[in-house]
Amino acid sequence: MIRKIIKIDQEKCNGCGACASACHEGAIEMIEGKARLTREDYCDGLGDCLPACPTGAITFEERDALAYDEDAVKKAKGQCTSNLLPCGCPGTNSRRIERPNQSCEIPVAAAPHSQLSQWPVQIKLVPVNAPYFDGADLLVAADCTAYAYGSFHNDFIRNRVTLIGCPKLDGVDYSEKLTQIIAQNDVKSVTVVRMEVPCCGGIESAVKTALMTSGKFIPWQVVTVSTDGRIL
Secondary structure (H helix, E strand, C coil), rough: EEEEEECCCCCCCCCCCCCHHHHCCCEEECCCCCCEECCHHHHCCCCCCCCCCCCCEEEEEEEEEECCCCCHHHCCCCCCCCCCCCCCCCCHEEEEEECCCCCCCCCCCCCCCCCEEEEEEECCCCCCHCCCCCCCCCEEEEEEHHHHCHHHHHHHHHHCCCECCCCCHHHCHHHHHHHHHHCCCCCCEEEEEEEEEEHHHHHHHHHHHHHHHHCCCEEEEEEEEECCEEEE
């Protein structure tokens, strides 16, 4: 399949090994003093190794490569394939957040509550398959929207599974992972919340691509937030 995968420039590589340490999937090994991509199917294409490289030897390329095999990575690491994520941090274990029933009789302004229903929330960290995706109304939001819009939890996160990201700062194309999430789970709807700034167009574009590539016809909408916190 044609997909995004890392490329290591052997001439620029100084053999420091930082990228191999940063690659939690184990796709990179040090061979004869140089970093090499030894397992294409272990490379998730998210590029955690890029910022670790001090010489800029690692870049992305689009080419024919084996599909990322998340289960194979977890088995190689001796992990349970149900809820642990490739980054390896215990704080990113996939889980549903159960909240007590919040009566509509309590004024929201007087008693604000978090409406987040699952963890993690970063697109880069969330697993492709998780029980909370089944029958979910999906929220895909740009990072800044929750800071700009005051009622974000109640107006958008509430009763939705939330995924967030910043296409400018993350520097990755979310469309491939979002396609997998939509295609492999029973997602009922998708709401995109983005800022009015041009760089936020990347997250909207990724969702559009994912919906088309998944082959599913799912209701979706885009909400744009101004930098001063208004819905445009």
